[in-house]
Amino acid sequence: MSSTLLDTLLDTSGDAAPEAPPQLPIRVIRSPKRRKTAAARLLPDCIEVRVPAGMTPDAEAEMVASLVDRIERKRAAEAGGVNLVERAATLAQRYGLHPPASITWAEQNDRWGSCTSARGTIRISTRLARVPAWVLDAVIVHELAHLHEPNHSPAFWELANRYPRQERASGFLEAMSGGHSDPCHAV
Ligand SMILES: [Zn+2]
Numbered sequence: 001m002s003s004t005l006l007d008t009l010l011d012t013s014g015d016a017a018p019e020a021p022p023q024l025p026i027r028v029i030r031s032p033k034r035r036k037t038a039a040a041r042l043l044p045d046c047i048e049v050r051v052p053a054g055m056t057p058d059a060e061a062e063m064v065a066s067l068v069d070r071i072e073r074k075r076a077a078e079a080g081g082v083n084l085v086e087r088a089a090t091l092a093q094r095y096g097l098h099p100p101a102s103i104t105w106a107e108q109n110d111r112w113g114s115c116t117s118a119r120g121t122i123r124i125s126t127r128l129a130r131v132p133a134w135v136l137d138a139v140i141v142h143e144l145a146h147l148h149e150p151n152h153s154p155a156f157w158e159l160a161n162r163y164p165r166q167e168r169a170s171g172f173l174e175a176m177s178g179g180h181s182d183p184c185h186a187v
Helices: 057-079 084-094 126-130 133-146 154-160 166-176
Strands: 004-008 026-031 039-042 047-052 102-106 113-116 121-125 184-186
Touching (some): 047 057, 084 102, 084 133, 102 126, 113 133, 121 126, 121 133, 133 154, 133 166, 133 184
Parallel strands (some): 026 047, 102 121, 113 184
Antiparallel strands (some): 039 047
């Protein structure tokens, strides 16, 4: 049960967007009870990262950096001023679609959005926190349409394409991700 505490600051050189909120101090807790898994959480005054004790300094630094990066991205998305709940409600009303039961930012690198249509929940990739509003709107409408039609069927596209710039947004995202065109995952 002997945890050691260490306060350290993340190197901020060159990776944060200019308008990103200031980075929080990082507190690393090394726990001998932890074997392989690590976890990070956002506290009011710092980011707390728990790692297994006894890692090499390099491995620990890498693990801490990756967990902190994940939290900072989510924090930046939330601080970016986009209120996803309001945005989705507005778009749902405008295009005659159901509003979601919930819509949240999520760390997902392999897709732009995802939804669980049975529950009405939508998750939007934090990578979209910095794209133009019309592109984000297209992804939100895409996911809203999945609440009606889970597959990419013609009926689905009829709903999704109520948003007029849907196709242009796909092109934008495809270019941004180097040709990867699978925008979402719907179940
Ligand atoms: Zn889709």
